[in-house]
Amino acid sequence: MKNRQDEQPKAFHQRSDLKRAKRVVIKLGSAVITREDECGLALGRLASIVEQVAELQNEGRECIMVTSGAVAFGKQKLVQELIMSMSMRDTLSSRDSSNKSSKTIIEPRAAAAIGQTGLMSLYEAMFAQYSVKVAQVLVTKPDFYNEETRNNLRSTIQELISLNIVPIINTNDAVSPPPQVDEDLTGIISIKDNDSLAARLAVVIESELLILMSDVDGIYTCPPSQEGAKLISVYTPGKTASIQYGQKSRVGLGGMDSKARAACWALDKGISVVICNGTADFAVRNIVQGKRLGTFFTEWSNNGLTPEAMAQKARQGGRILFMLNGEERSDIVRSLADNLISRADFILEANRADLSLAKRTKLAGPLSSRLALTPAKLKSLSDGIKQISETCKSIVYRPLRHTRLASGLDLTQITVPIGVLMVIFESRPDCLPQVRYRHYL
16 A cells, blocks of 8 residues: 555745646735725725636636635624614713723624625625636634545535636634634644645645735744844745744734744645735736745755855856956866766765656656766766866967057957856756857957
């Protein structure tokens, strides 16, 4: 019998891979779709997100939404009813009830019961503009912990997806108990808020991408309000201890700490996760296109360097290289050739891991064969780089032509670096490195 863990899908390693995500779960936090006064929805913002989700659905992707907002929508209705009823009492009673009305607390579960129908009607009307149908699925914590109801939930959502319908998931707040302290079990994340709900749902329905939308740009090294806070573009699970989290948002149950735990749990189950600011323009579309937005969760640390950071370091190194003389350039290039031989075992071991990943992801045969390295290929590559090291001694700043334009005015044409030292065409390790230079006046 196969171990289920062995069959577990692997999350995407890079943002560019998110373009291949077929099934996407989008979680809308309370702070994203709720107005500042917490009574009613931010309709313009919600309409923009609906448009993006509808476009993805019409492109052939499978979208599932996890939404908040029922309580806020219900509060809006209840406040109106409360004002009307209090005004009637004011007309029938000589007592001043203004202080009492201002302190009246609206029970969240009652607000959720009233707001749920209005919220779904709003979603249905918005998606209808793009010829997309929606369905409501209300869940509670036991629905995920009980195997029978969990399988029923999976089957229902699968059927809705096959009918090209967008399932809209929300907790059944009308019957859910108040939030309470709940410890995570081993390998299982407890459902305390819609972040953990979305993570559990993404795993149950085998989603490929989970987008957690909040009112913050992503995960910062410390609370964004503090000086020196920096956005973490790429997050690996090992960074947890070095991050200082702030307080939760004004309306949500879960703070950034909760989002990070939910994201890491989903990542461990093979789900790619991005935490982003839901108020940003075209956030959903940009994430699916692989653009740099929010915090991307990946298990591939790459020594903690993002592609952007590596490009920045390469540019800084290029500027330093530009100032070196021929002998210094030659020594650097020769050291590269020597390292290919001295570290051959390390390089070949890493190459075997790449080939294994290519096999699991079913990379095309010709592309996979180009990845394969052998000691002979490394030797050939090293020899080619040594040839370049010899030309480095005289290829740069070499005078080519002298022209006297007038008395005391001479023009000299010399070779200068153009910023590119080596290019390996089509990522083939057996391709001979080539170096070119141009003549500049």
